[in-house]
Amino acid sequence: AQSVTQLGSHVSVSEGALVLLRCNYSSSVPPYLFWYVQYPNQGLQLLLKYTSAATLVKGINGFEAEFKKSETSFHLTKPSAHMSDAAEYFCAVSSYNQGGKLIFGQGTELSVKP
Amino acid sequence: DAGITQSPRHKVTETGTPVTLRCHQTENHRYMYWYRQDPGHGLRLIHYSYGVKDTDKGEVSDGYSVSRSKTEDFLLTLESATSSQTSVYFCAISEHRVGQDLRQPQHFGDGTRLSIL
Numbered sequence: 001a002q003s004v005t006q007l008g009s010h011v012s013v014s015e016g017a018l019v020l021l022r023c024n025y026s027s028s029v030p031p032y033l034f035w036y037v038q039y040p041n042q043g044l045q046l047l048l049k050y051t052s053a054a055t056l057v058k059g060i061n062g063f064e065a066e067f068k069k070s071e072t073s074f075h076l077t078k079p080s081a082h083m084s085d086a087a088e089y090f091c092a093v094s095s096y097n098q099g100g101k102l103i104f105g106q107g108t109e110l111s112v113k114p
Numbered sequence: 115d116a117g118i119t120q121s122p123r124h125k126v127t128e129t130g131t132p133v134t135l136r137c138h139q140t141e142n143h144r145y146m147y148w149y150r151q152d153p154g155h156g157l158r159l160i161h162y163s164y165g166v167k168d169t170d171k172g173e174v175s176d177g178y179s180v181s182r183s184k185t186e187d188f189l190l191t192l193e194s195a196t197s198s199q200t201s202v203y204f205c206a207i208s209e210h211r212v213g214q215d216l217r218q219p220q221h222f223g224d225g226t227r228l229s230i231l
Contacts, residue, residue, distance in 0.1 A: 032216045032217050034219055036222075041224075041225075042224055042225070043118075043204060043222035043223050043224045043225055044157075044204070044222040045222075046219045046221070049217070049219050051217040090156060090157070094216035094217075095216075096216065098159060098162060098170065098171075098172055098173070099145060099147065099162040099163075099164055099170065100145070100208065100210065100215070100216045100218075101147065101159040101162060101172060101173075102149075102157070102159075102206075102220055104156030104157045104158075105156055106154055106155065106156050107156055
């Protein structure tokens with residue numbers, strides 16, 4: 001069975017500080033991993049995806065994530081937080097069952113302080 | 115942005131009434147999904163479709179049915195709504211060109227906020 005765990009339901013950083021959102025996965029097969037962002041009253045927007053081509057993946061809005069198989073992790077980072085980054089972030093893995101459904105973590109709400 | 119429209123965007127209804135949510139896409143993608151989002155649970159799959167008239171259950175399908183008579187439309191029906199079905203519902207689409215390509219991301223609509231009193 002596949003699963004995703006996001007450590008920390010709330011993360012608060014100051015503007016200009018490093019953003020680190022943690023995601024660990026469990027999968028008995030090679031995983032395909034995604035990070036999505038959700039702004040209030042909106043749907044989920046794809047930030048980036050890992051599909052085995054490169055372990056360091058760059059996404060939109062200056063975010064990137066590194067796939068570490070030995071640590072079963074796919075943490076999301078951004079060097080310098082901006083006020084507009086305040087949102088909820090979801091890590092997800094593609095399932096080999098049920099039409100390739102996404103299995104989501106519980107989400108991490110990012111707050112950015114001025 | 116992927117062309118996905120969900121309707122209605124908000125709905126308040128009473129327990130026991132039928133409710134139908136609509137997802138319309140303009141991308142001609144083969145796969146469509148319905149998820150529900152609840153605090154502490156992330157998003158969970160209700161049903162999905164892999165083509166016209168081809169649908170299957172997800173992990174939280176009890177109390178829900180779906181239909182897909184055209185590529186562009188995927189309907190979610192609550193036959194007799196219950197308070198436990200109060201949630202935010204999201205439709206997603208994915209372009210699996212050959213079989214089930216797990217590398218393809220899913221693109222989401224803006225959601226329907228459903229309240230059942």
